Amino acid sequence: MSAVYGLFTTPELAQQAVDELKAVGIPESEITIQSSEPLEEYEFGSRDRATLMPWIAVLGAAIGMATGYFLTSVTQRSWAINTGGMPIVTTWSNLIIIFELTMLGAVFASVLTLLVSARIPRRLPKFYDREISNRKILIGVANPRNVSKVEHALRASSGGVRRVENL
């Protein structure tokens, strides 16, 4: 198990490397890209399909709303407090708590979706280079079937080729 990668100083060179890798038959899904900033203006930096995150947030909001409703209305019925002639279940004031828990549900669902879909937290994998923090862009392939092809493609885009063994 090994990986071959190059570090590129500009997004143009990184894009070129990705194009070269694709040209030699490496599928897009096998190309690893890492950078210290989002580069969504480039094709290689915007490779992510649409997510269900907004819908999951809505689901989280619905769960929060239901929690708010049960917390307030059900407990008010179970432990009734008579206060100044008010009804036992005070819908108007309960709406405040239901609203807060609805929004909290949406926020938690968004964060949870981020963590799960971005696969964090996790151990930092070996296929990583600290040079990324110096604005370098890592383009590489894990477990390439044809190492020399990959190296050639990376060199063609002026990237110094590096290897990681024992992934």
Added chain:
Amino acid sequence: MKRTADNSITDDLLRPVLQTSKAFFVAVAILAAIVASGFSAWAYQIYYGIGVTGDNWPVFWGFHETNFVFWIGISHAGTLISAILRIVNATWRRPVTRCAEVITAFALMIGAMFPLVHLGRPWLAWWLIPYPSERLLWPNYRSPLVWDFFAINTYLLSSLLFLGLPAIPDFALIRDRTTGWRNSLYGKLSLGWQGTPKQWHRLESAMHLMSLAIIPIAISVHTIVSFDFSMAVVPMWHSTIFGPYFVVGAIFSGIAALNIVMAIIRKALHLEKYLQPIHFQNLGKLMLAMSLLWGYFVFNERLVTWYGNTPHEMAALWSTQMGRYSPLFWTMVFCNFILPFPLLTIRKLRSIRAIVIASCGVVIGMWLERFLIIVPSLSYKGTPYSWGSYMPRWPEIAILSASFAAMALLYLLFSKFIPIISIWEMKVGEHPSIKVAAKVQEAEAAGELI
């Protein structure tokens, strides 16, 4: 794109984290001493009872509640403004957002302390938490204090997540640039972040969704804080416009606090290259709009009270206009309206220094406003035999000072451990499409565009 592997942004913004001057330790020691004095005053108040404060019949809410409302208001600087700017994709927001979000987190924590400080027996504060008690009685969901508990905690949790998530890539950056304990600490905090396109995209999607959720949360928080007052039949409290009035005041004071904080860190951490006059000017314009709105609400409140002409409300009103609280009222009007108006309106005057002077005035003015909402109304309740007055004593003053010192201390410590300006967002700001938008904004600010 002519973007090169230029590390100046990373180097500049990591410098305050990786290098520590003597001044830092001196500042921490001084601020910690003031905070400690505040805790001592609180301990004294707990030991001898709430009677050592100026709270006395009929005014049982004094400085502590003023501080509570004030700090919750200040918290509106950050997450709300940051969320709005993110949604409208205002490019100038990049250096401002984290500075602002940090204010929210700490101001909320400090503000939420004050109901506890005000409790004669703070160890019973957990009665506010919804739990089935041994009396088989749940907390009363009709109580505005329980609403506060939910609203403030929702805002605090959301704000902490809103602050923490975009910090993950910066933690990864520090992890990669350090060794030893820092590498280990930031390695854990960065959660194994690699910076793949998928991770970036998901992070931005999550931030966008959270921005949408946080705006109504922030507005609800101060509306609910206003309900602490407007739900009570007390002169000048029982008002239907208290919600928006409080929200406007909160955003107003929050922007002022943000301007002051930005000016301090700009000088102290040598971030002049990043926190530029345009940022202060844009926030100054927002502050001017809030000043006008605030003035409208203050006038509205007083006009309706005067027109209604009920005796006890008139007593509370006149005490602020011409009576014992009038010096505070007119100082407030000066600080919140008369001082900032020319400084923020006249372009030639709108320098960073002038904006900071106006902001200092607004922070003082808004604290006075909170005091003037609470104390005069309690001093002139429905029946004249229950009229009285309030004068703070040293424990309240010590605790008030400690709250400001705590804010400064927490901010200082935060900026020591986490870059106070988001590094990756600043890098994105260098991208060409964004540069064009920034230039257009600069030209707009300079009046070169119509």
